[in-house]
Amino acid sequence: MTNRTSTPAETVEPRPTVDPRPREHVRPVARTFLAVLWRDVFTTARRPASFLVQVIVQPLLLFFVFGKVLGEAGYTHHGFGATLLPGVMAFNALLVSLQNTAMPLIMDFSWSGEIEDRLLAPLPGPLVAVAKLVFGTLCGLFAGLVMAPLGFLVLGTTGWPLTAWPGVLLVLLLGSATGAGIGLALGTVVPPERISVTFSLVLAPLTFTGSVQYPWSSLGHLRWFQVISAANPLTYISEGLRAATLPHLRTIPLWTDTLVLLFALTVAAAIGIKGFMARAVG
DSSP, X not given: OOOOOOOOOOOOOOOOOOOSHHXXXXXXXXXXXXXXXXXXXXXXXXXXXXXXXXXXXXXXXXXXXXXXXXXXXXXXXXXXXXXXXXXXXHHHHHHHHHHHHHHHXXXXXXXXXXXXXXXXXXXXXXXXXXXXXXXXXXXXXXXXXXXXXXXXXHHOOOOOOGGXXXXXXXXXXHHHHHHHHHXXXXXXXXOGGGHHXXXXXXXXXXXXXXXXXXXXXXXXXXXXXXXXXXXXXXXXXXXXXXXXXXTTSOOOOHHHHHHHHHHHHHHHHHHHHHHHHHHHHO
């Protein structure tokens, strides 16, 4: 006679089911976000002349005056054009992204009232601000990239190797996003009646302390001005582009430029989104 030992039946735990509702919620938000972003892109594409004038004229004059006129007059050395090109690309990316984020926000919040339509869309308020930031970043990225062929043509410098372009794209993307973040902060924090004065007070120091026409390391004999330039995000865009394209030149390391730009982008975007929500609620 054999004894049968009975084992308790194993209980099978039901598998947790994934709630499809979050995914169903994300899709319409993503579609609305892209629609809001596309509205800005489409509006700019309808008036390409004014946008291209904003992108091309000023940096083209910088190329011509600093790269050609001063060079032929003997005031700059032969390789100055190679140093100037990354600085002008950085300047154009930051300036265009800042302006194309701040100025539409000022108009939307003051007299056009278009921001009310955007806030009524099925999209969280902070994402409306992020859409503005992304649009400004795209404008700045285009403005920086279009300067490369123009610079090669006007300055007569040689093209960059393919290995330099990943670093160029990374720095331009972060620099454009930083400029858009600064524009978002200015467009929401500064009152509309003071924006022209604020632009004058902000853009001039940004331009002339951003190491656009010279490497930051060349300011060693002007230590006080070098310290001031180190507080300017434009310096790290200029130096990051030079580190990617001119490895023989003494520049701020690319990893340092990347970290500083990430920090500047985070701070500017946080201030800008907070100011945007305060204006939207008000």
